Amino acid sequence: MRTCPRCGVPRILISEHRWLPNGTITLARDETHRMVLIDNDALNYTMDSIGERLGVPLEAIIQEAKRKSGKHFMDAVLSGAKGVVARNLISTRVYDQLGKQVSMLGLGSAEVSSYKRHCYLDGVITDAYSGPAITGDICGAFESVEGRAASASFVLADDGTVRCRIEADGGPRPESDDRSSYASPPMVGGRNIYELCPVCKAPVAVGRQYDFDDDRGIIVDTKTGHRVVLISVMTLTNLFGELTSELGGEVPRMMADTEKARVRDLIASKGKGLDTSEAGYLRYMKTLELKGMGNGSSVSVADGTVRARVDNPYYEPLIAGFLAGFYEATSGKEAAVEWTEGTAGYSEVTIQVA
């Protein structure tokens, strides 16, 4: 059986990931490789908003950032003797395996329609989470498997189907092309305890909060009705870093503002009486840990100023926007938000009336 009959979570997802007590999700075989369950609608919306505000289409930057991380990921998977066999004898099977990964992570359903070793690969992806992102993912994997640089393009049909073509350029890609600036910050510990499914050992909350359609490659957050994807933190950080270096230092602030407005409207539309005491903020921050976004460890509320500490934040500006949106929705006032870099393993977010 592919999904757990008790909680409905795909077994492969649980065997390949760990929910740790410090508010992070990691790969089971590599605890340094961190993952996060992020709202895909929100992510695409944020990318579109930034592109619009700056008047630049971001597709090429997204595709290139994903190519790099896709290659990095596949290089790690195919390291050692196993990789030699995979690259030389069974490359088509590697792509089949990749297709399973794609649907497990909620990125869509991908199939190879045409392939010639060391030359090209045509792929068809239904329910793709993003055209440029999935094309970059596949291009990076192709470069890793075939051992040469490639170019990629895609067409997005009206029904949302992405058709991509990956073509080898010739020799290997210069090392400098793939240099990543990402250095994982130190982590601090935590004490989350998850109730586990007695059958598959997934946190019970995962099965409650998410619906998995393994055939289509779609994960839906049942609380918001939005689609989510399981994506590596390194990939996100590199993508956001790339956007910042290409478009300017105001990008993190723009992302925080976009997230703030989105969260504010989402909370306001539900219109429930929300608890804005310290306990209320702590409960609100509790929603971060299941997604692997970090641990809200402390908060103080005094004279209209909220100071919150989030341990192991997946990306500080989006954490700041998440908190400031709650502040705006509950106070009805515009918030000014500041945050510190999580270089010591945590970020401190300060919010007050603008």
Ligand SMILES: [Zn+2]
């Ligand atoms: Zn289960």
